[in-house]
Amino acid sequence: MRAQPFIIIPWENDFLxxxxxxxxxxxxxxxxHACIIVPHSRPRRYFADTLYAMPELPKPFALPQMITVSELFATLRSEIENNPPEQIEMLDRVGLLLRCLENQAQEQREALPLPTGDTNRFFPWGVRLANLLEDFYNQNIEPEDVTYMEGQVVDFAAGLLGSLGRIHREYTEKLDNRSWTTPGYDAFRVLRHIKEQRGTYTADSFACLRGKRIFIAGFxxxxxxxxxxxxxxxxxYEAQVVLHSxxxxxxxxxxxxxxxxxxxRWLSRWSVQATCAEEPEARKRExxxxxxxxxxxQLDVLERTLGASDGQPRITDADSLPATIGSAVVLPDTGLxxxxxxxxxRKDVNISMGYPLGRSTLFRxxxxxxxxxxxxxGKGxxxxxxxxxxxxGLLRHPYLKMLALGEERPLGVPLHHMEASVRTGRRFTDPRTLHPELDEQSKLPEQDVRALLATVFDLAVTRWEHLHTPQDMAxxxxxxxTLLLTHGGDLWDRFPIDAESIFRLMxxxxxxxxxxxxxxxxFPKxxxxxxxRETIRQERVPFEADPLTGVQVMGMLETRLLRFDNVHIVDATEDKLPGAPANDPLLPDSLRGMxxxxxxxHRELVSAYNFHRLLQGAEQITIYYQAGVERSGLFExxxxxxxxxxxxxxxxxxxxxxxITPGTPPLHAISYPMPAITRLDKPVExxxxxxxxxxxxxRRPLSPSALDTYLTCPVRFFHERLCGVGAIDEVNEGDDHAGIGELLHSVLEDFYTPYLKRTVHFDEDDAKRLQDLFSLRLNQSELKDSLPFDSFLxxxxxxxxRLASFIDNQPETHIAALEQxxxxxxAVDGRTRLIAGRMDRVDEREGQTVILDYKTGKVSRPNPGIWExxxxxxxxxxxxxxxxxxLALLAQKLPSVQLPAYLYIYPRGVRQGAPLPVGDAGWVELRSNGKEVLLLGTSTEDDMRETVINEQIPLLMEFLFRHMETVPSYRPNRGRHCDWCPCANCCSV
Ligand code: SF4
Incomplete structure (x- = not known):
C-alpha cells in the first residue's frame, strides 16, 4: 500500500x-482512538491542554496515546521479543567494546595500534566508539571496515576504523548474547525484525497500535x-504523516x-504529495x-523587556486556543x-529543558x-x-559551609580559620592536620562539630585517596x-536545582x-x-514545565511543535546557532557523510528549521546576541x-x-552612559x-621604615601602622622577594661574623666561599619547596x-658591628620620642664610621641637590x-629617610659612644652588581658633611615627628608607590 499524502499544518499556525x-x-x-508519535515528550502536556480548551470536544474525554519515537521503538521491541533485553549505560558499552577489541587484537596477526591494555587511554576512545556504533544503529547501517584512513585521523583512530565492521558485528553479537540493548540498538532490532517478518505482520500485529489511527507528527x-x-x-498501518512546514x-x-x-526531500523519497490542512494565519510579525x-x-535588556510586557499570555484574534500561546525565553545554550x-x-517561571549536571554546584x-x-x-x-x-576551593565550597547540626550551621567559622591558615602556609599542605578554632557563639558540643568536620574531610579527601574501582567511587x-542530605538542613528545599542535581547523581x-x-x-585513579567526569557529562537534570503558566524558559530543541506569541532568543551567536561542528578525532565531520x-x-539544517519554525508562529520576536571580542584564556x-x-x-x-546599522531600529545597540570615574581624595582627620x-x-621606638611610610603617604601610615590594615597573607606562588632578602641577609651575617672587629680585604677564594655558603643555605631553606623549580634554579x-660581584666591589674595611x-x-616640642633601627653592617674606614644596608629591592636615591x-x-x-x-615636597626630593635615620641613631645609640665619628651611610645593591651607593659620597665636602649629619638630619627627624603629631589631617600622597599599597581602597571616595 502506498503512503497517504502528507498533511501540512502551516508553520505560521499553532501546530498542536x-x-x-x-x-x-x-x-x-x-x-x-488516536496514537500520535512525536519527536519528544514536551508537547504532551501542551496537547492535553489544547484538547481541553476545544469547545467542540465534549467533556470529559479520554486523551489520545501520545508517545515519543524512542518510546515507540522500546515498546515495539518488547512486544516482538518475549524477554525484553536490559538497556545498558555508557560504562557497560565501553566495557563491552574493550572485550571486542581485546578479541580483535588476539585474532589479528598484525597488531593494531590499539591501547586496549591501557584503559586510561582507551576509555575516551571507547566512549566515542560507542557513540559511533549508536549512530550506525540509528541510521540502519551495518558498517564495513574503513581502511586506509592513516594520515586522515590519528593512528589509533585509523586502527579502530580499519576494524569497524568486525567490531560492529562482534559488539552486536555480544549485545544479543547477554540480552543487552541500547536505545539505538532497540530501533535497529525492531526494523530488522519487521523486515524479516515482512508480509506476516498485519495491521493488528502490534498491540500498542491496534485499532488506533496513527499520526506521525512534527518530524x-x-x-x-x-x-x-x-x-x-x-x-x-495507514499512518498519517503530519508536518509543520x-x-x-x-x-x-x-x-x-x-x-x-x-x-x-522526504516527500520526494517517498514519492508522495502533500496537502495543506488549513490556511496559513496572517501574522503581523515584529x-x-x-x-x-x-x-x-543582553540579560539586562531581557529583564527590562519582560518587565515592560509583563510576560502575560495573550489570546490572538486568529486563534482561540490559548494553550501554547504566551512568552518563551529560548536558550540556545543550557549553560545560560x-x-x-x-x-x-516574574517568579512564576517554568523551565523546560535539561540542565547539564556537569554545570551544577554539586559537580563543582x-x-x-x-x-x-x-x-x-609529595608524601607527608x-x-x-x-x-x-x-x-x-574545598574549604570555600558553599555546601560544606552550610552543613547543619540541629538548627546550627557550625562549620562556617572553622572553615574560615582553616582558609586563613592555608593561605599563610606552604604550597602543599594537608587540611586534615589543621586544628581550627570553632565558633565561640556555638551552643553545640565541641566534639560534635569536630566529628562533623572530620567526616567532611574523610569523605572529601581520605576516601578519594584509596579509590580502586568504579564501585569504590560509587x-x-x-x-x-548521604552526608549532604543528612546535614543539609533546609538547603535542599530552598535550592531545588541543587536538590534535583543530587537526586540525579544518586x-x-x-x-x-x-x-x-x-x-x-x-583502574588507576x-x-x-x-x-x-564522562558519566556526569552525559547527564541532564530534567525540568518539566508544570503548570504551563508564566514565562516558559526552554532550550531550542524543547520548542519543537510549540508556538509562542512572544519569543526571546538569548545569546543567538554563531557558535551556538547552529554551533560549531563537534570535534571528533575518531571520525571527523568531513568523513561522516562518506x-x-x-x-x-544536516545538523545545521535541523537547527535552521527549529529556529525559523519557532519564529514563523510568533508575533513579537526579540533576539539578543553578543558582538565583539571576548577574551578566553590564550586566544581571543x-x-x-x-x-x-x-x-x-x-x-x-x-x-x-x-x-541597517547598529543603533538604528530594529537593530538596537545596547549601551550605557559611561561617566568618567571621579575619585576624590579621602583625608583622615x-x-x-x-x-x-x-x-x-x-611610646614604642619608631623604625626608619615606619618613618618612610609616613613620608611616602600619611594615609597609608595611618591605615597600615595605626589601624593594622595590611596585604592579605597568601602562599607565595611566584618569586618570594621577602624570603630571598632574608636569606641573603642571614648568609652575609654568617659570612662576616668571623671578621667582626677585624680589618678585611676579600679575594676570589672568599667569593667562592660566599657563593658556596649561599648555595648550601638556599638548598636548606624553605624556598626550595615554596619556589617554582625554574625560579629556584x-x-x-x-x-x-651577584655575591661574587659584591665581594669584588668591597673595599678594605674594618667590621665594627653586624646586624645590631x-x-x-x-626631643620634639618638649616631648621625647624614640627611634630605633637594626643596621646590617657598620664599618670603619679612613677614620669614619660608614653604616651599610643590604638592599635586594630598588634603591630610592635622593635628589642630588637636596642638602643645598x-x-x-x-x-x-x-x-x-x-x-x-x-611633606609632599620633602618626599619628592628625599624618597627614603632610612639612611638619614641611621646616621641619626648610630652615634646617639652606641652605648659606649661611637669610637669614630659617623661619616656616611649607604645601600649595598645586591639586586645588581653589589656596589655601595652612599648617601653623601666622597664628593661631599667635610663642612657640608658635618652640617648634614649634625644639623639637617636632626631637623629632618624632628620635622617628621612634629608633622605626624601636629598636622590637622593626613592627606593621601599619590604616586607610583600606590601600585603596591595594601590600603589602596581606603584613600578615596
Ligand atoms: S594608594 Fe597611594 S595615596 Fe592611597 S593610601 Fe596608598 S599610598 Fe596613599
Missing part, C-alpha cells in the same frame, strides 16, 4: 491546535531507522523556505534585535539557564575533590599533600551524598558506576576520574551573530532597501581619638653571580602645623 482539529476529525471526535530530519519504520507504518510545500515544493528542505557587548548587557533565571522579573564540589587528588604532591606522614589553592559518592550516576560490568575492575552518517550540514575569540540572525536582518534590509592612638603608638645562578639594633631619643636646597630646609625649620605641601 491544528493537530488537535485533525485528530478530532479523523477519529470521529474521540481522540482516544523533520529523520534517522535511517525512523524513516524505514515510519514508512512501514504509513504503508501497512511551509504551506508552499503542498503547491510548489521548489519555492519552500530553504529551512524546510528536509521535508521536500522582530527586534539587541546587540550587546556581553551576556550581562542560571544567569537568565536571575534576571527574570566533585571536581574540586578530584582536582585535589590530581594535583596532590604517609598521606598526600594537597595544593593550597585546591584546598581553599560507595564514596553515595556516602558523600539515582543515575551512582547506580551506573556500581552496577556496570566494569564495577569491580581496578585518573581513569576513575575520567569515568566519573559513511552515510548525518554530518554538520570573535563572537559573531548567528547566520540565522544575519538572514533575518538581510530580509529586513531588502525590504527597506538599505543597510586627626581626631582626638586618632591623636591618642598615635601617642600610644609612639634561576635564583641560585643569579645569587651566586640601635636606639636613640629625639635652602628653601626646603627653611620650610622644614619654620613649619608650624600648617596643612600645606611641605
Amino acid at each position: 491546535a491544528g493537530l488537535a482539529r485533525l485528530v478530532l476529525s479523523e477519529t470521529d471526535g474521540n481522540p482516544a 523533520y530530519g529523520l534517522t535511517g531507522v525512523e524513516e524505514a519504520i515510519f514508512r512501514h507504518l504509513a504503508e501497512e 511551509d504551506a508552499r510545500l503542498a503547491e510548489s515544493p521548489s519555492r519552500v523556505h530553504w529551512a524546510c528542505r528536509e521535508h521536500t 522582530t527586534v534585535f539587541h546587540e550587546g557587548f556581553d551576556l550581562h548587557s 539557564l542560571m544567569p537568565v533565571l536571575h534576571h527574570l522579573p 564540589l566533585l571536581e574540586t575533590v578530584m582536582r585535589l587528588q590530581e594535583t596532590a604532591s 606522614h604517609g598521606a598526600s599533600l594537597y595544593h593550597w589553592k585546591e584546598v581553599i 560507595d564514596t559518592l553515595a556516602d558523600l551524598c 539515582h543515575r550516576v551512582i547506580p551506573m558506576l556500581r552496577e556496570c560490568s566494569l564495577a569491580t575492575q581496578i 585518573d581513569v576513575l576520574f575520567t569515568i566519573l 559513511l552515510g552518517l548525518p554530518d554538520s550540514r 575569540e570573535k563572537r559573531a551573530r548567528s547566520r540565522f540572525v544575519e538572514e533575518l536582518l538581510w530580509q529586513e534590509e531588502k525590504k527597506r532597501g538599505k543597510l 586627626r581626631t582626638p581619638e586618632i591623636a591618642a592612638r598615635l601617642s600610644e603608638y609612639l 634561576m635564583l641560585e645562578a643569579a645569587g651566586r653571580k 639594633r640601635f636606639q636613640a631619643e629625639i 636646597d635652602d628653601t626646603l630646609w627653611s620650610r622644614l625649620r619654620c613649619w608650624q602645623g600648617e596643612d600645606d605641601d611641605t
Whole structure:
C-alpha cells in the first residue's frame, strides 16, 4: 500500500491546535482512538491542554496515546521479543567494546595500534566508539571496515576504523548474547525484525497500535531507522504523516523556505504529495534585535523587556486556543539557564529543558575533590599533600559551609580559620592536620562539630585517596551524598536545582558506576576520574514545565511543535546557532557523510528549521546576541551573530532597501552612559581619638621604615601602622622577594661574623666561599619547596653571580658591628620620642664610621641637590602645623629617610659612644652588581658633611615627628608607590 499524502499544518499556525482539529476529525471526535508519535515528550502536556480548551470536544474525554519515537521503538521491541533485553549505560558499552577489541587484537596477526591494555587511554576512545556504533544503529547501517584512513585521523583512530565492521558485528553479537540493548540498538532490532517478518505482520500485529489511527507528527530530519519504520507504518498501518512546514510545500515544493528542505526531500523519497490542512494565519510579525557587548548587557535588556510586557499570555484574534500561546525565553545554550533565571522579573517561571549536571554546584564540589587528588604532591606522614589553592576551593565550597547540626550551621567559622591558615602556609599542605578554632557563639558540643568536620574531610579527601574501582567511587559518592542530605538542613528545599542535581547523581550516576560490568575492575585513579567526569557529562537534570503558566524558559530543541506569541532568543551567536561542528578525532565531520552518517550540514539544517519554525508562529520576536571580542584564556575569540540572525536582518534590509546599522531600529545597540570615574581624595582627620592612638603608638621606638611610610603617604601610615590594615597573607606562588632578602641577609651575617672587629680585604677564594655558603643555605631553606623549580634554579645562578660581584666591589674595611639594633631619643616640642633601627653592617674606614644596608629591592636615591636646597630646609625649620605641601615636597626630593635615620641613631645609640665619628651611610645593591651607593659620597665636602649629619638630619627627624603629631589631617600622597599599597581602597571616595 502506498503512503497517504502528507498533511501540512502551516508553520505560521499553532501546530498542536491544528493537530488537535485533525485528530478530532479523523477519529470521529474521540481522540482516544488516536496514537500520535512525536519527536519528544514536551508537547504532551501542551496537547492535553489544547484538547481541553476545544469547545467542540465534549467533556470529559479520554486523551489520545501520545508517545515519543524512542518510546515507540522500546515498546515495539518488547512486544516482538518475549524477554525484553536490559538497556545498558555508557560504562557497560565501553566495557563491552574493550572485550571486542581485546578479541580483535588476539585474532589479528598484525597488531593494531590499539591501547586496549591501557584503559586510561582507551576509555575516551571507547566512549566515542560507542557513540559511533549508536549512530550506525540509528541510521540502519551495518558498517564495513574503513581502511586506509592513516594520515586522515590519528593512528589509533585509523586502527579502530580499519576494524569497524568486525567490531560492529562482534559488539552486536555480544549485545544479543547477554540480552543487552541500547536505545539505538532497540530501533535497529525492531526494523530488522519487521523486515524479516515482512508480509506476516498485519495491521493488528502490534498491540500498542491496534485499532488506533496513527499520526506521525512534527518530524523533520529523520534517522535511517525512523524513516524505514515510519514508512512501514504509513504503508501497512495507514499512518498519517503530519508536518509543520511551509504551506508552499503542498503547491510548489521548489519555492519552500530553504529551512524546510528536509521535508521536500522526504516527500520526494517517498514519492508522495502533500496537502495543506488549513490556511496559513496572517501574522503581523515584529522582530527586534539587541546587540550587546556581553551576556550581562543582553540579560539586562531581557529583564527590562519582560518587565515592560509583563510576560502575560495573550489570546490572538486568529486563534482561540490559548494553550501554547504566551512568552518563551529560548536558550540556545543550557549553560545560560542560571544567569537568565536571575534576571527574570516574574517568579512564576517554568523551565523546560535539561540542565547539564556537569554545570551544577554539586559537580563543582566533585571536581574540586578530584582536582585535589590530581594535583596532590609529595608524601607527608604517609598521606598526600594537597595544593593550597585546591584546598581553599574545598574549604570555600558553599555546601560544606552550610552543613547543619540541629538548627546550627557550625562549620562556617572553622572553615574560615582553616582558609586563613592555608593561605599563610606552604604550597602543599594537608587540611586534615589543621586544628581550627570553632565558633565561640556555638551552643553545640565541641566534639560534635569536630566529628562533623572530620567526616567532611574523610569523605572529601581520605576516601578519594584509596579509590580502586568504579564501585569504590560509587560507595564514596553515595556516602558523600548521604552526608549532604543528612546535614543539609533546609538547603535542599530552598535550592531545588541543587536538590534535583543530587537526586540525579544518586539515582543515575551512582547506580551506573556500581552496577556496570566494569564495577569491580581496578583502574588507576585518573581513569576513575575520567569515568566519573564522562558519566556526569552525559547527564541532564530534567525540568518539566508544570503548570504551563508564566514565562516558559526552554532550550531550542524543547520548542519543537510549540508556538509562542512572544519569543526571546538569548545569546543567538554563531557558535551556538547552529554551533560549531563537534570535534571528533575518531571520525571527523568531513568523513561522516562518506559513511552515510548525518554530518554538520544536516545538523545545521535541523537547527535552521527549529529556529525559523519557532519564529514563523510568533508575533513579537526579540533576539539578543553578543558582538565583539571576548577574551578566553590564550586566544581571543570573535563572537559573531548567528547566520540565522544575519538572514533575518538581510530580509529586513531588502525590504527597506538599505543597510541597517547598529543603533538604528530594529537593530538596537545596547549601551550605557559611561561617566568618567571621579575619585576624590579621602583625608583622615586627626581626631582626638586618632591623636591618642598615635601617642600610644609612639611610646614604642619608631623604625626608619615606619618613618618612610609616613613620608611616602600619611594615609597609608595611618591605615597600615595605626589601624593594622595590611596585604592579605597568601602562599607565595611566584618569586618570594621577602624570603630571598632574608636569606641573603642571614648568609652575609654568617659570612662576616668571623671578621667582626677585624680589618678585611676579600679575594676570589672568599667569593667562592660566599657563593658556596649561599648555595648550601638556599638548598636548606624553605624556598626550595615554596619556589617554582625554574625560579629556584634561576635564583641560585643569579645569587651566586651577584655575591661574587659584591665581594669584588668591597673595599678594605674594618667590621665594627653586624646586624645590631640601635636606639636613640629625639626631643620634639618638649616631648621625647624614640627611634630605633637594626643596621646590617657598620664599618670603619679612613677614620669614619660608614653604616651599610643590604638592599635586594630598588634603591630610592635622593635628589642630588637636596642638602643645598635652602628653601626646603627653611620650610622644614619654620613649619608650624600648617596643612600645606611641605611633606609632599620633602618626599619628592628625599624618597627614603632610612639612611638619614641611621646616621641619626648610630652615634646617639652606641652605648659606649661611637669610637669614630659617623661619616656616611649607604645601600649595598645586591639586586645588581653589589656596589655601595652612599648617601653623601666622597664628593661631599667635610663642612657640608658635618652640617648634614649634625644639623639637617636632626631637623629632618624632628620635622617628621612634629608633622605626624601636629598636622590637622593626613592627606593621601599619590604616586607610583600606590601600585603596591595594601590600603589602596581606603584613600578615596
Ligand atoms: S594608594 Fe597611594 S595615596 Fe592611597 S593610601 Fe596608598 S599610598 Fe596613599
